[in-house]
Amino acid sequence: MSGRLELLPGGGRGGRRTLAETAAAELHQLILSGELPSGTPLRLVELANRLDMSQMPVREGLRRLEALGLVDIIPHRGAWVRELSIEDLQDTHETRLALESLAVRAAAEHFGETDEQQAKAALSELLLLSRSEDSVGARQAHADFHFTLYRAGGSQWLARAIEPVWQNSERYRFGSRQTAFQIERNRQEHQAILDACVARDADAAEQALRNHLAGAVQRITETMTSRQKGTS
Numbered sequence: 153m154s155g156r157l158e159l160l161p162g163g164g165r166g167g168r169r170t171l172a173e174t175a176a177a178e179l180h181q182l183i184l185s186g187e188l189p190s191g192t193p194l195r196l197v198e199l200a201n202r203l204d205m206s207q208m209p210v211r212e213g214l215r216r217l218e219a220l221g222l223v224d225i226i227p228h229r230g231a232w233v234r235e236l237s238i239e240d241l242q243d244t245h246e247t248r249l250a251l252e253s254l255a256v257r258a259a260a261e262h263f264g265e266t267d268e269q270q271a272k273a274a275l276s277e278l279l280l281l282s283r284s285e286d287s288v289g290a291r292q293a294h295a296d297f298h299f300t301l302y303r304a305g306g307s308q309w310l311a312r313a314i315e316p317v318w319q320n321s322e323r324y325r326f327g328s329r330q331t332a333f334q335i336e337r338n339r340q341e342h343q344a345i346l347d348a349c350v351a352r353d354a355d356a357a358e359q360a361l362r363n364h365l366a367g368a369v370q371r372i373t374e375t376m377t378s379r380q381k382g383t384s
Contacts, residue, residue: 171205175213178203183222183233184291184322194223194231220319236323238376244321245369251314252298252365253358256345258305260357263349267304271346274300275339282335291322297342301349324372341367 169177179199182188194214196207203210214231217223225231234240259267278293295318302311330338341364348357 171209172212172216175199175203175205175209176216177213179210179213179217180222180319181288183217184325185287188233190233190236190323192233194233220316222320222323236376238373240320241324241369241372241376244317244324245365247317248314248321249362249365251310251317252302252361255302255305255307255310255314256349256357256361257354258307258310259301260349260352260354262306263301263304263352267300268346268350271297271300271349275342275346278342279335279339282330282338283332285329291325297346301345304349324376337367 179188179194188194196210199210199214200207214223214225218225218231222234223231224234274293274297278290278297281290281293298318299311299314302314341360344360345357345364348354348360
């Protein structure tokens, strides 16, 4: 798909990556997968050895992740994976809601046949990869679906504004196995957004998106709260 959101920060879309982009992408995936959980110290020597590259691109990769809000860097003290918190989740959700509501309304007003075909293909891929438990591929297909809609609205700046908030929200999508019920519920929520865009009904598209995001943040909050109680 053209113009897809690659789940890596700072470039590399559709072409050859620099070493810094490669480092950022690999570290990004380690964070999203939970292999580098929140609060983990990010030591240059250890990361360079792990990624089999020099420290310079790793340092630049960490700066790219800092720009996305995924890493905290304090001069002379080091870097850490940014802590997950319910407060940050709520803040991220409210920001996504404001930006993506605008984007999906614009999408519904301009939605065309090519947009519909691309969104349907991404949704089919998301369903297939979710059922096969390919979390990395499903995460990419999920981004492809949403950003196909958002770019249909015609505003490059709005899609760009959404991207860093989206990247942060991905950290909260826990890697636990989805049940068949959860997969089907997600499909229905995404289908409702797509159907409204195809019908060029901006009000229905926004409401379907709000329902989708509200359900997601509620489920994640419940998961985080349960995990916090389990460790207390």
